[in-house]
Amino acid sequence: MRAITFDAPGDEEVLTWSEVPGVEPGPDEVLIEVAAAGVNNADLLQRKGNYPVPPGASEILGLECSGKIIVLGEDVTGWEVGQHVAALLTGGGYAERVAVPTEQLLPVPENLDLVSAAALPEAACTVYSNIGMVAGLKRGESFLVHGGGSGIGTHAIQWAHALGARVFITAGSQEKLDAALELGASVVINYREEDFADRIKEETDGAGVDAILDIIGAPYLKPNLNSLAYNGHLVIIGAQGGLSDAELDLGRMLKRRLHVSATTLRGRPAEEKSEIVTAVERNVWPMVADGRVKPVVHTVLPMKDAAEAHRMLAQGKVIGKLVLTP
Structure with a gap:
């Protein structure tokens, strides 16, 4: 698969759209075909070497994404292949596919397109x-x-x-x-x-x-x-x-x-993230489903142009979220 990678910390130009090893879901994970990934300031910090990746997390940038489930882990229940989901990630969103624990998944409401949904989880x-x-x-x-x-x-x-x-x-x-x-x-x-x-x-x-x-x-x-x-x-x-x-x-x-x-979110234990995602689905997602809360997407860019997205975010003129699509 392809993903945004960088060999060493640096400015935006270190980011490249490269071939990387594929990923497979663990027993309690699903594999998502990524439709879009949100861009966050934390991604810029990680690119500069100022935001260490938690142990065991993907080195690939990206703390949120949306997409379609394409593979279920062997112990997964309650989710289906083909289902549209948004996901809170510890890393890995700037890629064509990503494996995600089911506890960090949110179903995409019917009134929301997949690309816009990527701007919500984080x-x-x-x-x-x-x-x-x-x-x-x-x-x-x-x-x-x-x-x-x-x-x-x-x-x-x-x-x-x-x-x-x-x-x-x-x-x-x-x-x-x-x-x-x-x-x-x-x-x-x-x-x-x-x-x-x-x-x-x-x-x-x-x-x-x-x-x-x-x-x-x-x-x-x-x-x-x-x-x-x-x-x-x-x-x-x-x-x-x-x-x-x-x-x-x-x-x-x-x-x-x-x-x-x-507080920070990325480094929290899995059980705390699960509690947060469950609370968001219960208390915030109904507001998304009925349109009271909408994703604000400033611009959608091809994922290969992640460097430009980082440059735009650093300039401070973005309103809402930048979203990357592979």
């Missing part, structure tokens, strides 16, 4: 596991997501809006702010032009928001804490602004009973 599992399961966001509460124009952000806006929460976002261009409003955001903040903590204080009459999903890290730690309501929860899932020189204001945390969590 964002849905990341958002729901952190804001639904960890922060416990509920109807009537308020939620801030940084990077509102990203794949994670565009999904988070729709899910939280469908849940009945008031959604705040930050983004760095008017185009992304406008897109966020169309997706259901109530308050949009251009972080290049105004202080988001001041704006949130103004919009909430000083109360703050109940949950924050952060991809920036250290530079946003203090303003994030200043933006939380009593019993609020900050969940950090990235550190695009850096990891060091961040200090927790323990006095504010104690006074306002604040919570801070930091």
Whole structure:
């Protein structure tokens, strides 16, 4: 089969569309003929050598895909050859075929085409596991997501809006702010032009928001804490602004009973991923099936042009997800 490979970490040009050994499903896995794979910032980090592959995982890039089941492992029940599925992966999506544990599969709703479905698993599992399961966001509460124009952000806006929460976002261009409003955001903040903590204080009459999903890290730690309501929860899932020189204001945390969590998805044990995927299918997938939550696909590119997709994502002008098709 063919897949995107690279011999050594580097810039986009290290990526090549190459022949690689085929894959076979294990007893509890299915083999998927890949229709499309989503592109994530984690793929760029791995290409640069900054995101180690977990033990036993595929070295091939790609943390989500969609496609058709073509082979069932010997112990698999409840799934059928020919069934259209989306999958959360530990790696291997940038390829013509990939083997996936059944616990990480999601059925593709009838209203969704296969290519668009590839843009959902990573964002849905990341958002729901952190804001639904960890922060416990509920109807009537308020939620801030940084990077509102990203794949994670565009999904988070729709899910939280469908849940009945008031959604705040930050983004760095008017185009992304406008897109966020169309997706259901109530308050949009251009972080290049105004202080988001001041704006949130103004919009909430000083109360703050109940949950924050952060991809920036250290530079946003203090303003994030200043933006939380009593019993609020900050969940950090990235550190695009850096990891060091961040200090927790323990006095504010104690006074306002604040919570801070930091999580990743890829390296979690299989049983935790299974729990997350099951929760997403139960709580998010009905919103996808009835159209309240839709994949936002910026562009679809041939998989052989993965280097161009990485270049586009790095430039920061993508709204939603880039998707690759083999």
